[in-house]
Amino acid sequence: MKPLIVIPARGGSKGVPRKNIKVLGDKPLIQYTIDAAKGVFDDEFICVSTDDFEIKSVVEQLGLKVPFLRPNELASDTAGTYEVLLHAISYYESKGYFPDTLILLQPTSPFRTSAHIKESLKLYHESIDMVVSVKETKANPYYILFEEDSNGYLKKTKEANFTRRQDCPKVWEYNGAIYIINVKALKASAISQFTKVCKFEMDETSSHDIDTLLDWRIAEIIINDKENDRYKE
Template identity: 40%
Template sequence: MPKKEKILLTIAARGGSKGVKNKNIRILYGKPLIAYTIMQAKKWGKADRVICSTDSFEIAQIAKKFGAEVPFLRPTALATDTSGKIDVLRHALKSAEQKYNETYSLVIDLDVTAPIRNISDIDGAYKMFIKNKPKSVFSVTACRKNPYFNMVEINHKGIAVLVKKPVSLIKRRQDAPAVYDMNASIYVYDREYLLDKKTKTAISDHSLVWVMDELSSVDIDSELDFQFIEFLILKKLVSL
């Protein structure tokens, strides 16, 4: 039998939040927001460890209550507005391996702010990674706008031009090359890629995308986003 990949699943949740106050633990439909991502990770059930990386004692206690491990409190230097996510995950991986005396082949990172992702999407991204062995897999959703058709930028002369110049004129958006939004929901990283100090982003020279539907891709980045998810739940358009 092939050796099983050892999986570390991370959920990063710092104490401060600009767009929505205390966003990571704000109550959504009776539970703190972070609870939904922890429950999805536990229900998926394939991770050897589900850990929360946080600088907040309060968030740590809530994360533990819903089933995540919190083997460390994140250093203040990695909990600022300018802290890079890759640096946070690299620290989490190193700290977990030292704490548990385990070596993980891959890291799956789930964002707290995407509470209505489907477990099938977590599994799909994971299986894509296992099958293809890329450096990373990240979730996306189809864009409503397309840089080859109806997105413009202002050039050095102050003139509006298409962001991406097509080879020939495109008259319908449907005929333009497919493009995607990174939806900040699911990331899968190869261990060595994540530990490489030159790595700064999920996008590598060998990255694949897992496409999710529009509703399950809703990401909470503002008060309006939070209210929109509450509306979707109230109208039974999504389930938690």
């Protein structure tokens, strides 16, 4: 495997302003992901892709070199992750390194660990498009999700005659923590178009993703609980 680990960290954030470098517990949010990546990969393969000088500075103070700042067209609110990933691949290829596997680690998943990454890598092989981390969703479309029909009436998203949620098929949602991607597949199509995708299941706490201030407050509670458990030991 020739890996490239990409940690995308845009400067703008509406839900939690400056969240990527906002301190959670005793360190900036992005450090949780950098530490997890460093526990598996050499620094030379870890790329923080950012458009922001302050984020670059914080990351480099943590001992990880930031190889570039994103061009303006990849720094806007409308810039997509797909283009950001292709840009990172292109940059490394221009330097003579040709990755065959891209590991996308979003900095909004602070409770994803090196152990999770190592376990997910065991599921990956070059004949598939992607291994992606998931959690079992509570919003099961067979039971509690509804959409409006043409008359404005609610109907089940997936028709089924289950009377208990426990009887419904398990349904998974991407938790945003780990994406192990075949570079050849990524160059051919966007992630949403992949057909050969395998899941890596994570528990609810490890899956916690920070998008809003409420998510941030929950993360603080998780951090405090972990600290309290450590003192008890």
